[in-house]
Amino acid sequence: MKPLPDILSTLAEYMPISVAQHISALLMAQIMRRHRDLFERLGEHRCKRFAFAPSDLPLAFVVSPNGPSVTVCRKPPVPEADAAVEGPLFMLLALLEGRQDADALFFSRDLTVTGDMEAMLALRNALDDSNIDLPNDLGAMAGPLAPLVSRVACGVRSRVLAEGEASWS
Amino acid sequence: MELICPAGTPAAFREAVDAGADSVYCGFRDETNARNFPGLNFTRDEMAEAVSHARQRGVKTLVTLNTFMRAGQEDIWYRAADDAARIGVDAVIVADFGLMAYFAEKWPAQRLHASVQASASSAAAVNFLVEAFGVRRVVLPRTLTIDDIARVSRDIRTEIEIFVFGGLCVMAEGRCSLSSYATGKSPNMNGVCSPASHVRYRREGDELVSILGDYTINRFPDGEAAGYPTLCKGRFHVGEQDGYAFEDPVSLDVMDQIDRLREAGVSALKIEGRQRGKAYVAEVVSTLRRALDASASERPAILSRLCMLSEGNRTTTGAYDKRWR
Numbered sequence: 001m002k003p004l005p006d007i008l009s010t011l012a013e014y015m016p017i018s019v020a021q022h023i024s025a026l027l028m029a030q031i032m033r034r035h036r037d038l039f040e041r042l043g044e045h046r047c048k049r050f051a052f053a054p055s056d057l058p059l060a061f062v063v064s065p066n067g068p069s070v071t072v073c074r075k076p077p078v079p080e081a082d083a084a085v086e087g088p089l090f091m092l093l094a095l096l097e098g099r100q101d102a103d104a105l106f107f108s109r110d111l112t113v114t115g116d117m118e119a120m121l122a123l124r125n126a127l128d129d130s131n132i133d134l135p136n137d138l139g140a141m142a143g144p145l146a147p148l149v150s151r152v153a154c155g156v157r158s159r160v161l162a163e164g165e166a167s168w169s
Numbered sequence: 170m171e172l173i174c175p176a177g178t179p180a181a182f183r184e185a186v187d188a189g190a191d192s193v194y195c196g197f198r199d200e201t202n203a204r205n206f207p208g209l210n211f212t213r214d215e216m217a218e219a220v221s222h223a224r225q226r227g228v229k230t231l232v233t234l235n236t237f238m239r240a241g242q243e244d245i246w247y248r249a250a251d252d253a254a255r256i257g258v259d260a261v262i263v264a265d266f267g268l269m270a271y272f273a274e275k276w277p278a279q280r281l282h283a284s285v286q287a288s289a290s291s292a293a294a295v296n297f298l299v300e301a302f303g304v305r306r307v308v309l310p311r312t313l314t315i316d317d318i319a320r321v322s323r324d325i326r327t328e329i330e331i332f333v334f335g336g337l338c339v340m341a342e343g344r345c346s347l348s349s350y351a352t353g354k355s356p357n358m359n360g361v362c363s364p365a366s367h368v369r370y371r372r373e374g375d376e377l378v379s380i381l382g383d384y385t386i387n388r389f390p391d392g393e394a395a396g397y398p399t400l401c402k403g404r405f406h407v408g409e410q411d412g413y414a415f416e417d418p419v420s421l422d423v424m425d426q427i428d429r430l431r432e433a434g435v436s437a438l439k440i441e442g443r444q445r446g447k448a449y450v451a452e453v454v455s456t457l458r459r460a461l462d463a464s465a466s467e468r469p470a471i472l473s474r475l476c477m478l479s480e481g482n483r484t485t486t487g488a489y490d491k492r493w494r
Contacts, residue, residue: 103448125208129178
């Protein structure tokens with residue numbers, strides 16, 4: 001799948017961590033508002049901490065479903081968590097939406113998972129059933145510009161997924 | 170031929186229906202089914218909704234109750250049986266003879282399929298299930314050749330279903346103890362083969378190391394496709410060599426044999442993968458639907474795209490086209 005453009009990685013490198021933290025918390029709150037049952041399938045694993053480490057971004061995100069909350073850290077190293085997943089950002093976002101199959105990405109070695117596999121599997125299944133749609137879920141935050149933002153984001157997503165598709169077809 | 174598709178979540182269920190499934194199989198969120206994985210499967214309410222969703226679109230729902238009952242705790246399975254029947258599922262897929270007897274006695278109108286886990290691999294075994302419990306369809310084990318299937322088919326009085334794509338179990342199904350040996354849990358009794366609670370992945374130099382319980386299952390060098398951490402597909406020291414003693418990390422794909430399977434008496438083709446995501450379900454179901462509707466010469470091109478979704482990024486026809494003894 002297409003890696004993140006260098007300019008965005010560089011931007012993230014110089015962005016103050018407090019700003020990245022604030023933005024991430026806002027985005028997560030919005031997703032939770034639109035998907036209140038998101039973590040229901042986690043069951044006993046709801047108290048675990050999950051690290052998402054985009055390989056093309058100098059940041060990592062630790063999600064605690066119990067809060068729910070998200071903490072942003074600089075990497076390396078990948079922050080401590082019960083379970084961690086590493087891969088290109090667009091791939092992680094595609095997994096978040098259930099648009100790619102995690103097992104296939106693991107087989108092809110595009111995705112690395114470590115830590116508590118039972119918790120990670122529960123999270124994967126919870127996300128897969130959640131019907132998250134990032135362009136529409138997050139676009140709604142743009143107020144009167146929501147339709148425009150969602151349409152542009154959908155276009156970007158289609159292009160990224162089409163390139164990913166072309167690479168394995 | 171009927172195309173039977175997997176669903177581990179309601180979202181995957183809807184994808185399977187939309188992608189062209191004739192039937193979708195799924196299980197309750199407990200140990201009564203052989204994919205008892207964390208975060209997977211259906212509550213009773215979700216199952217009722219799924220059945221209704223499918224029925225409105227002319228698709229059948231088959232419910233897997235395909236683990237073996239534990240002595241003293243049969244109620245867990247009986248309750249699941251009662252709930253499946255009350256919900257009105259189109260068929261139940263059962264492995265345990267005791268549970269088959271329960272259906273035959275308490276829900277005689279409920280259509281009953283013998284699970285692959287029942288390991289009925291001869292005409293005599295299949296006919297016993299038909300006569301004793303009224304089994305209407307048998308899922309034959311993945312240990313038979315197509316010629317074996319044709320021979321069984323001639324002597325039985327029920328429909329035949331087989332797995333044609335997805336995870337490949339190479340052992341005598343319903344009888345395998347490898348997972349039990351390594352972890353104390355098995356697909357037969359607990360619904361989990363190589364349970365995630367016992368799996369670890371570790372990076373060692375340029376190798377990905379997969380560990381199950383106290384056992385190192387495999388070491389994948391950088392660039393080599395990985396597989397599931399199951400003992401049957403582990404890399405072993407045998408004599409002076411390291412290699413795959415039972416089977417390589419590989420998935421089943423016998424879709425290029427559809428015409429032979431039809432001639433052998435197979436009436437239903439099943440896709441493995443209730444543990445896979447909805448993206449896998451959508452891709453595989455729509456591709457196999459197109460392949461079923463295409464001519465034999467068009468099929469290889471249609472099916473080739475599925476290789477990258479497979480374990481080890483490779484596929485095999487397994488025992489269906491057995492060339493060893």
